[in-house]
Amino acid sequence: PMPKTTQVIHWRARRQRRRRRSGQAVLKIAGLLLLVGLLVMMFGMVGSVGAATAVYAYFTQDLPDFTQLETLGQTESDTFETSKIYAWGDPQPDGARDLVLIYEIIDPLGGDRQWVKLDQTPQALVDATVAIEDKTFWTNPGYDLQGIGRAFYEYVLEGGSVQGGSSITQQVIKNNLIEPERRAVGAQVGFDDYRRKVEELLLAHRATNTYTKEQILEWYLNTNFYGNLAYGIEAAARVYFDKTAAQLTLPEAAMLAAIPQSPALNPLDNPAAAKERQELVLDTMAREGYITPEEAAAAKLAPLQLVEGPEARFDIIAPHFALEVRQQLEAMFGPELVLGGGLRVYTTLDLTMQRQAECVARAQVARLSGDLGDGLPADERDNCPALAFLPPLNAADVGVDHQVDNTTVVMLDPRTAEVKALVGSRNYWDESIDGSFNVAVDGLRQPGSSFKPFTYLTALSQGYTAATMMLDVETDFGTPYNGVPYVPQNYDRQFHGPIRLREALGNSYNVPAVQATSWVGVDKVIRTAHNLGITSLDKGANAYGLSLTLGGGEVTLMDMVYAYSVMDNMGVMVGQPRP
16 A cells, blocks of 8 residues: 555654764764864863863763663662551441542652653654654754754843753753752853753753663653643543553644743643644644644644543542641651651541532522522432521511622531541632632631630639629620721620620620620730631731620631630540641
8 A cells, every 4th residue: 555644744753853863973973073172262262172172071070870860760769658648538338438549649750650661652642742842852962953053042132041952862961960959040150051051962962872862762751741730641641531652642742842942831721822832833833744744733723632620630538638648647747757767647537528518508598699409419308418407588688689709617526536527628729719729727717606606605704603693785895996996796796785795696796795805904805815726917006906805806617616616525625736
């Protein structure tokens, strides 16, 4: 059968590469001499062979061992193992429970890296990568003199960056042999930035003289960062398309080949920019003769089946809880041990309670947003018996949109202070509500009347009793608020006259609570709150005033639940408040 047009193009490219190989040695030597000449000019020593030799010796004396590249792709299971976080699953008929993996902590520099041989990658991926990253890769001596000259021109004459012009071989050297702290170039380019660039050139030249181009390209494809914690083309294919690298089509290969230059412009985080980059790769491939213009046009129109969203990328259950556990682990043991120490972390999370808390949170937001009923699909209602514990809405609130779009839940065993469920937001993956922010743990909110028990506990500790008489009458407490005297009102807009402390607390009347605060002092109420586990309220008494008892300060839900558990334990503190 007649060969395809693309096969003819590939055969022609191979013949051209073979013809050029005979001249590569001369090109390499010439390039190296040019490099040394540039270095000499940098030091103002033109014409001095001894100076050139000294400069060359200076830059080569502390070079890393480029043969370390040979260790890439070798497993390091004896030194690296991911850490795993577990929770308790649903009870079995006999009451036993199994541990369930809720989060595997992956080291972005070593955990999500899957090696693939070059002969297992499609030709389209190889061609796309070479076309966009290093057009002269198959023939250059490890560096592209035109690219370096272009980058130098942009830097000197157009105010660009010292970066750019790097060949594929240079990028392999930089990403795997140069120290991480030396890779980034800041706003002020210094001598070390030039030295690093020279070291990359020298090492790339040596690597090219030692290894085949195929081996270097394999290292490149397997060590490059493709965004979303994907290191290497195999991981990238799985992350974005849920397939192996060998299964990539031309449109998919072009999309992935464009990512390493700007990992943030990937199809999940920036689809529009990623599409533009893909089309640029396809146009370049056509211009370089790897594909025909017709193939490029067809590939641009081909639909891409991306993974559905971040949930498909990050296999994590109860994300707010799991990530809070990770944060505390890193604070205790350091991130290095957590990332690669193979920790097995067994938490107190009860997945049965967690699911109930999540569905109740969604249902309550739906109800307060004006949706009729509990606002959940029938199948979810059937699996959420905790909905029965939601209080009925007042008739006036049914069908009314209260502009509520988020909520948070903490369930804690007061006997042990074990966290059984934690919902940090209605939906971790919903960017419209900043869902990844953990409101339960990190969100400071005014607690309203739920803060009153701290005031009454303070009063009881100072000799007042449940039978102490209080006056629920209109009272000017003389604390100006924007120039207006502070005269608090009750929620029912009524006053109830002389009442006992127990009645004032039981009915959550505002005026007696403020009165009790004036008796004991705001500073004493804050001290009680701190003793019970509240970790905020650190601005001093004058910053809050008497309105503190009505929720004038800001606390987290986690702190409030923990403090209430101490009350439930008759003042006995178990566990410890959040640091």
